[in-house]
Amino acid sequence: MNAKAASRTFDIINTVILTLVLFVCLVPFLHIISISLSSNAPILKGLVTIFPVEISFEAYTRVLMDPMMIKSLGYSIYLTVLFTVVCMVMTIAAAYPLTKTELKGRKIIMYMIVFTMFFSGGIIPEYILVKQLHLVNTTWSLILPLMINPFYLIILITFFNSIPKSLEESAELDGSSHFGTLVRIILPLSMPIIATLSLFYAVNRWNGFMDTLFYITDPDLYPLQLKLYQLIVNSQISDQLQMEGSQIVQVLPESLKAASIMFATVPILIVYPWLQKYFVSGIMLGSVKG
Incomplete structure (x- = not known):
């Protein structure tokens, strides 16, 4: 052959x-x-497999007519955007200085960052810390503890190191400060990796559930995932009541859960195609040092 x-x-x-x-x-x-x-x-x-049978939009009507579901959607979008912006600002602010070999204690800081990838204090100390900072039932309880992902930080550092140092040296000769070099030269050249990491942060926050379950009890601050969790729990209770002979609801809990899952999934699927062109190039450029 x-x-x-x-x-x-x-x-x-x-x-x-x-x-x-x-x-x-x-x-x-x-x-x-x-x-x-x-x-x-x-x-x-049990006739439904991968194709709908006797198409009905009643479940979606119920979901869309629920004012709390719409409110949770709006809050989730706000939370995701704010979280992504804060995380990217902090990640960039941490990554750029760590590319400077003249930074004192640089290796120790990198060892500490890598250490946090394998070891953590655990859920209970983290909850105690958030509570003592008076962040429970606030938006910041869902942002500050996850503000910098060590793995994403290392990817960004690797990408910054791949940018020719001659560009920074030329900017410094022209009188540019470190901040000016970062804003005018480094960031414009880093759009693929920035878009990729932004997508990662956004997806992680959009799908985040456990921290909202721990820190949020105010219904006005329920993200979509927590609202979906409550819907599933209520649907299981409704299933049990139906088995015990209570009246049959107009929409089955299974159909309602499925419609809610789609309602929570579609927004992030809409965002992905806009960033897809940066996705592969950003990962490849951020994983290989030039």
């Missing part, structure tokens, strides 16, 4: 394997969509 035929065979095998992996990943997603769009009878009979 010559090299061209071997390459074609390899491409075909890869295509088949990746298609199967894609199908396996899509099946649960399609199943949730189908349940959210199906009427009660097919769901009860």
